[in-house]
Amino acid sequence: MERIAVIFLGPPGGGKGTQAKLLAKKYGYRHISTGDILREAVRKGTELGKLAKSYMDKGELVPDDVMIGLIEEVLKEDDRSVIMDGFPRTLPQAEAFDDLLNRTKIELLGAVLIDVPDEEIIRRLSARRVCPKCGAVYNMIYSPPKNDEICDNCGTKLIQRDDDKPETIKRRLEVYRRDTEPLVGYYRKKGKLFTVNGVGSIEEITGRIVEVLGL
Ligand code: AP5
Numbered sequence: 001m002e003r004i005a006v007i008f009l010g011p012p013g014g015g016k017g018t019q020a021k022l023l024a025k026k027y028g029y030r031h032i033s034t035g036d037i038l039r040e041a042v043r044k045g046t047e048l049g050k051l052a053k054s055y056m057d058k059g060e061l062v063p064d065d066v067m068i069g070l071i072e073e074v075l076k077e078d079d080r081s082v083i084m085d086g087f088p089r090t091l092p093q094a095e096a097f098d099d100l101l102n103r104t105k106i107e108l109l110g111a112v113l114i115d116v117p118d119e120e121i122i123r124r125l126s127a128r129r130v131c132p133k134c135g136a137v138y139n140m141i142y143s144p145p146k147n148d149e150i151c152d153n154c155g156t157k158l159i160q161r162d163d164d165k166p167e168t169i170k171r172r173l174e175v176y177r178r179d180t181e182p183l184v185g186y187y188r189k190k191g192k193l194f195t196v197n198g199v200g201s202i203e204e205i206t207g208r209i210v211e212v213l214g215l
Pocket of ligand 1: 010011012013014015016017018019034035036038055056057059060061062063067085086087088089093124125127128129137138139140142143163172198199200201202205
């Protein structure tokens with residue numbers, strides 16, 4: 001079977017991770033979240049983690065050469081189709097990813113922009129809670145756990161991500177507009193951009209993504 005890649009674009013808190021996990025499970029693709037990879041490295045205290053933390057805590061991006069090298073390695077690990085959540089997120093990353101896809105004979109099915117207005121982003125990110133043990137993601141407004149701030153899967157106390165503090169959310173949105181939004185035009189020019197309305201229930205948005213990608 002041909003190996004394909006789907007890229008999720010969109011602002012912080014737009015629902016990329018939520019949708020990527022669901023689609024990966026449904027179609028047997030590998031979900032590659034650069035944010036999750038970096039947070040794991042921070043937790044383990046590796047060299048990558050130490051470097052990444054200094055950028056992530058401020059809402060800034062980790063340097064392109066580090067991220068490109070990381071993705072090259074990750075793509076070599078197995079030969080499943082992939083859903084990219086959080087990479088590429090700058091023009092140099094997008095160009096390097098094109099080159100990598102060519103070299104590894106992976107076909108880019110499309111880049112899906114999950115479009116969500118800023119007020120909704122701030123509401124979602126301020127209410128996001130994550131499980132530090134199993135990685136489950138909740139939202140205290142839209143999808144709260146059954147028991148107050150306790151993970152439904154493993155009973156661990158939920159935490160707020162360090163970069164979900166109001167000042168850092170604001171900076172992440174600025175960085176998104178400056179560095180990542182230009183990728184919308186980049187993929188549109190290639191005829192690979194699909195935009196979906198990111199406001200609605202999680203199931204509705206999954207349905208919109210499946211439809212535009214023709215999965
Ligand atoms: P990363 O983890 O990728 O953060 P992000 O892009 O800011 O995205 P988020 O994880 O915040 O949001 P999401 O879109 O996945 O939304 P989610 O589904 O969780 O990156 C973190 C940092 O790592 C970066 O700032 C940077 O420093 C570094 N980094 C990562 N990749 C990099 C790269 N390539 N280059 C350089 N640096 C890099 O949903 C958010 C909330 O909303 C949740 O609570 C969820 O439950 C809820 N929700 C989801 N869908 C809905 C819905 N339909 N209705 C209501 N609530 C919803």
